[in-house]
Amino acid sequence: MHVRIAIASLAAIGTVVLLATPSDAQTVPAAKAPVKDSHEGRSGASAEDTSIRPYHVKVPQEALDDLRQRLAATRWPDQETVADQSQGVQLATMKELVGYWRTDYDWRKAEARLNALPQFATTIDGVDIYFIHVRSRHPNAMPLIMTHGWPGSIIELLNVIDPLTNPTAHGGRAEDAFDIVIPSMPGYGFSGRPTTTGWNPDRIAMAWDALMKRLGYTRYVSQGGDWGAKVSEALARRAPEGLLGIHMNLLLNIPPEIARSIAAGDPAPAGLSEKEKAAYEQRKALALAYLIEQSTRPQTIGYGLGDSPVGLAAWMLDHDPHSYQQLAQAFEGRPEGSLTRDQILDNITLYWVTNTGTSAARLYWENARVVYKGQVSVPTGFTVFPGELWRAPRNWVERTYPNLIYFNEVDKGGHFAAWEQPELFAAEVRAAFRSLR
Secondary structure: OOOOOOHHHOOOOOOOEEEOOOOOOOOOOOOOOOEOOOOOOOOOOOOOOOOEEEOEEEOOHHHHHHHHHHHHOOOOOOOOOOOOOOOOOOHHHHHHHHHHHHHOOOHHHHHHHHHOOOEEEEEEOOEEEEEEEEOOOOOOOEEEEEEOOOOOOHHHHHHHHHHHHOHHHHOOOHHHOEEEEEEOOOOOOOOOOOOOOOOOHHHHHHHHHHHHHHOOOOOEEEEEOOHHHHHHHHHHHHOOOOEEEEEEOOOOOOOHHHHHHHHOOOOOOOOOOHHHHHHHHHHHHOOOHHHHHHHHOHHHHHHHHHHOHHHHHHHHHOOOHHHHHHHHHHOOOOOEOOEOHHHHHHHHHHHHHHOOHHHHHHHHHHHOOOOOOOOOOOOEEEEEOOEOOOOOOHHHHHHHOOOEEEEEEOOOOEOOHHHHOHHHHHHHHHHHHHHHO
16 A cells, blocks of 8 residues: 555456354354344345354365466566566566465465454445454453555454454553454455445445444544555544544655655755655655556556466565565565465465455555545554654654654564564554553
8 A cells, every 4th residue: 555646646266255154263243233144145245234244264176276277377477677676576586476376375274264263244334344353351452443454454464363362472461452353445355345436445434433333342443554544544534433542553644745845856855854854765765656556547457466366466566665575585485574475375365366456456546536634633653663665753643643642663564564573563552552541
């Protein structure tokens, strides 16, 4: 994901079967929340059906066989003519990824990991929303909704579930525990794919508020990086009753005068601090190819994303230089933190088997057509991870979030911080929301 741009600036195989199979591993979804077993698919429930339905993920074997056949039949492009990533994802990286994906990777392990968690679906505003809901065993746990980004998914947040719901096993205190809700955004993963326009971050934010209240929570907090930061901010602008605060790890709203200077290609303005100068240069150097394409022509790129697993994987790797380096290293046998090749492929395969490359890309198109209104007065926490797209200076953060109750800069972690450094990330979330309990 990336900061919003204005428009002027700029099958049967592969279908996932979601079966309602209550399991001992699943918790009771919510006090007084209606639960109904269902064998209906992703869009089988009516818009009026507000029940919460347990789900079990099972990808048809023919879909996985088809994936391997497509990988084996890959027609490779010529190798890049430079020794670095300046022309995009490098051929050697993709050959390592595809070789492992085709011969050694096992999606069924990812399925088992998901099916060991309490998974549910409910219909909100006419779209089925898939979500994971894990209640802490500790009393008075704080309800927390967490939102993934692109090219991430629910997979990037799985590693923080236990540290947040079971803090005493991870160096935390029982009073820092959370109940966790992790939904897939509409158009992503196992959630329904919208068939009409309008599903932008603001609408998603209000759906999340409806979800938390449907689960019986009258007070809650929200967390997100990437698109999750945009959704959390949209929630904060709306400030629905019960939203106590938000925490983010990506600043999307750089000061307007800085944005204008970057757009003009100017050097850093005079008077900036050293941290501001560094952030300015990081933001200025970012490649925006995926952002521009998905904000303006998601359907066009979608044909490749839906037809070629190699094309999908390459598109998802080419997010930013730091993340690309981390992902590439994993396939060279040098994973950074929890960014292992299996977990990276869990994420890519989730997009493939649900055929959501195109519908996920449309969120950029939707967001580019929204003018966000309202000030953010909700208490806000912010953590700066050193490998993020740019390291947000505190004074930039305070421009958008004047009620900043927590700010910290840590020494490791990047754009996929929750995925890569789950223990550190969980510690930051605990610290950010501690004063709101």
